[in-house]
Amino acid sequence: MVSPGKTPTIALCVTGSIAAYKAVEIARLLKKAGARVIPLLTESAQKFIGSVTLSGITGEAALTNMWDPSFPGELHVDIAKRADVVVIAPATADLLARLAQGRADDLLTALALCTQSPVIVAPAMHPSMWSHPAVVRNVSTLKADGRVTFVGPDSGEVASGDVGMGRMASPETIAAAALACTETLDLKGMRIVVSAGPTVEDLDPVRFIGNRSTGKMGFAIAERAAARGASVTLVAGPVSLSTPRNVTRIDVRGALAMRDALWQTLGEQLDRADIVIMTAAVADYRPATTSNTKLKRTAAPMSLDLVPNPDLLAEIGAARKTPRPVLVGFAVETDSDDGVVALARGKLQKKRCDMVIANHAADSFGRDDNRATLVTATDAHPFGVLPKTVLADKILDHAAAKVRA
Numbered sequence: 001m002v003s004p005g006k007t008p009t010i011a012l013c014v015t016g017s018i019a020a021y022k023a024v025e026i027a028r029l030l031k032k033a034g035a036r037v038i039p040l041l042t043e044s045a046q047k048f049i050g051s052v053t054l055s056g057i058t059g060e061a062a063l064t065n066m067w068d069p070s071f072p073g074e075l076h077v078d079i080a081k082r083a084d085v086v087v088i089a090p091a092t093a094d095l096l097a098r099l100a101q102g103r104a105d106d107l108l109t110a111l112a113l114c115t116q117s118p119v120i121v122a123p124a125m126h127p128s129m130w131s132h133p134a135v136v137r138n139v140s141t142l143k144a145d146g147r148v149t150f151v152g153p154d155s156g157e158v159a160s161g162d163v164g165m166g167r168m169a170s171p172e173t174i175a176a177a178a179l180a181c182t183e184t185l186d187l188k189g190m191r192i193v194v195s196a197g198p199t200v201e202d203l204d205p206v207r208f209i210g211n212r213s214t215g216k217m218g219f220a221i222a223e224r225a226a227a228r229g230a231s232v233t234l235v236a237g238p239v240s241l242s243t244p245r246n247v248t249r250i251d252v253r254g255a256l257a258m259r260d261a262l263w264q265t266l267g268e269q270l271d272r273a274d275i276v277i278m279t280a281a282v283a284d285y286r287p288a289t290t291s292n293t294k295l296k297r298t299a300a301p302m303s304l305d306l307v308p309n310p311d312l313l314a315e316i317g318a319a320r321k322t323p324r325p326v327l328v329g330f331a332v333e334t335d336s337d338d339g340v341v342a343l344a345r346g347k348l349q350k351k352r353c354d355m356v357i358a359n360h361a362a363d364s365f366g367r368d369d370n371r372a373t374l375v376t377a378t379d380a381h382p383f384g385v386l387p388k389t390v391l392a393d394k395i396l397d398h399a400a401a402k403v404r405a
């Protein structure tokens, strides 16, 4: 675990497998997430990828030699002290054998023995190697020792074209596992419910009324809350996003279904959540009737009868009898900055929320970043343009502070 505000340092150790090229992508993902990455290659790994590639991606010298005369001290001890996480990806069968024996005859194995930080091992090898009794024995020894965490391998096609268990887990999975070790679990014990995405209101079996929400903001909040240790339920309208790790997801379609899912999750007394964050763009209206068969085209003009949907945020605000759960709404508008804040404050009062995140439709929908302002009864705090995951952390910081107040 890394102290809040500190940049995590991750030692990325690469061994001699064809999958070594995928370590470059792992390095890129870790850097993108804000980590400092120290690359380390075994002698065999250098036959598969150049240390220059890893140095270039990470901005750090790639370490290859325990006996480096230019380093005044014990390199493996130094890295062991600096690395918050050690990731070995790909990990060869030979490396697993050396780890299981507790050998320390190169920089990587010496580091693995020396570190007190979490060690993540991502094996990659031919399925026949992975299922060999010697490898099975080494893996079970390492699991019994409890000093390393295995990520993968997966089943699939390996370099030779054969199919089976032994393919390295995806770079995304390995990077996520490494980053999870660096999280401060400051939201552990908190129950957070997030609504996300659009709702779509069906006209007939093939047509619907919808909106442009992609769900990215709500999914980012759910992802960050879970990564920080909260227990998270995500009620999602139709979106094409994958479920963040350790998040319970309930998929819904229309506003009425979203309302049912939210109340089932929150409980009638709203006593099953500490924070509710309503990012979903719930349709204000739905068709008065939904046809069971496809509506046919005619030459005549057509008008639709729409009925108002319930206001899900206002219903929760009105039902709240105590300061819990802390209620966060979102206001997407198309007005000027001042206008958006004024509209957000109006929404805050009318819907009895603790805070409303005000943003412009053009700055928000479908984007990976957002320009938002946190509006409370007394304050307006502009965040500037931030990646949605970073904005998610800021919103969670404010909401969690309110829970603890």
Ligand SMILES: Cc1cc2nc3c(=O)[nH]c(=O)nc-3n(C[C@H](O)[C@H](O)[C@H](O)COP(=O)(O)O)c2cc1C
Pocket: 014, 015, 016, 017, 018, 019, 042, 043, 044, 045, 091, 092, 093, 094, 095, 124, 125, 126, 129
């Ligand atoms: C082309 C080639 C591909 C290899 N791929 C793998 C592999 O995917 N997994 C593995 O365990 N060993 C693989 N090996 C064998 C390792 O490179 C060899 O066992 C080496 O000694 C491992 O050294 P290291 O663990 O110190 O990096 C491969 C060897 C070659 C020549």
